[in-house]
Amino acid sequence: MERLVVWARKQRWMVDLPLYGVFVLLAPNAASHESWSFRAIPLLFLLPLLARRRFPRTAAVLVIAGVVAVYTNEVWAYDRGRSELAMAVVLFTLVKNGDRRFAVVIAAGMAGLDWMWGFTWGVDTQNPTLSIIGVIPLYIAAWALGEFFRARDQLTREESLRAGLAASEQEAQARAAVAEERTRIARELHDVLAHSMSVIVLNAEGAKLARHQDPDAVDRTLDTIGRTGRGALAELRRLLEVMHAGEPVRSPQPTVAELQALVDQCGREVTLEVTGEAAELPASAALQAYRIVQEALTNMLKHAPPDATGHVRVAFTRAEIHVEVTNTGGREPVAAGLPSAGRGLAGMAQRVELYHGRLETGPLAGGGYRVGATLRIGDAS
Structure with missing residues (x-):
């Protein structure tokens, strides 16, 4: 079920299914004697709306052209609901995409079409002025929703960017910590080996010189070499454990x-x-x-x-x-x-x-x- 939800969210066209349903089910508001086959023609508005996300300007121009065709034809002119809804959708899309200048041009065209419809077909109503300005709240709502969703998308992108920057910073800090730890271990290795090898080399040279004069001193020197070597190996082993295990293994230290x-x-x-x-x-x-x-x-x-x-x-x-x-x-x-x-x-x-x-x-x-x-x-x- 969760996979289905994730998949559905990625399919943006599925979000528009309720909108398409409104276009299909929205009843014509003209005389009942007119044929439903003619009334189905405005459903062609669905075709440009299918491409409104990818080609918002093209979809807007095609919708405006379709509304011109509807409002200049007596057969379709009274099917105003779907026409106004289609124009509101493309206006919302333009504003959401941040194309405000083109949205203003489309809004002006929409206002002109409404004025033309009111004085052409609205004269048959009791108040044609009301039929003209009555759709203005729909356009205002479409613009406001476009601004809202645009701001929300910008906020989401900024949060994603901040999360990415935080992850990059954390990764950089982790790399810096690794580099610092390697430097520390290298310094420890230098100190351990330099001291121990110096002791071993000097005592070995001394043992060579004293082997014929003081055999007991040679034995003591060899004991010192053995203890130093074993101590160096123990510290090297401890450092290797640090490299493979982590902080808890670092104690006890000298x-x-x-x-x-x-x-x-x-x-x-x-x-x-x-x-x-x-x-x-x-x-x-x-x-x-x-x-x-x-x-x-x-x-x-x-x-x-x-x-x-x-x-x-x-x-x-x-x-x-x-x-x-x-x-x-x-x-x-x-x-x-x-x-x-x-x-x-x-x-x-x-x-x-x-x-x-x-x-x-x-x-x-x-x-x-x-x-x-x-x-x-x-x-x-």
Whole structure:
């Protein structure tokens, strides 16, 4: 039944079926002795009305021509009802289509035909003037209905356009969210892999150098490599789950509570100082602080001499998180063979920007390097 209703709504000609029924059933208002075969001739008005939606001007001209033929013939002249109704229908169609100028021309022709009919055939009635102006409300109603349906169609089109724009905007926002998520995951992958691979490569090189002098150190180094590799695989697996599942899988993520393990993993002399309470802070902010420390330590492993020492300080307040990672200059030559993608500082800057904070990086006066970052919790977007 629902399909039938939808189909019927698409068939615009079916809306006119009651109108066609009126044309067929509208009784002639002339003398009864006249033949019904002659009275059926005005039904030809139905032919142009069938095409009034597709060719409104042509239909209007044909209807006016038909009314001229009816009103100038004594046999059909008194069948006025269908003539006036046909003219009102084409006037409505023109106004509904927004063709007001042509509608005015047709309305003037209709008024002229009514005047001609009144003074030609209306003189037989008691009040020919009334027969002339009596159809004016019909034309006014046809014009008003045309304006109403035109306004309604315009409103429907505007609503459809707004709905389409809203859908397009939603789709664009979805694409932007996907792109942002891909960027975030790529940044996470960079941080995880850069730090872990740096630790693994440096410890592997150290194990090669110490294998003949300190076998126990080799075992400890290999343990560090194993733990680092397993940790990297676990984080990569977690990121892959995020890509396939969604938001609920994103917890647990690395937090500041794991900073000590991160520092111990470096294989360098690095001290950690944490002040304040992180329990009430957003988990996402704690994650960003963790990643900033991780990236700063990765840069230390890549660019600082092997004997350089480091210091990590993280301070939590209700409104901000302060992160500072420094390292000394050291005296030994910098280890080679650790390429840099150049994304470390850029990644840290993006993380700080998420929380409308600030990032300060640069060499220290006595040698070494400093990374300082501030995340503003209250201003986070």
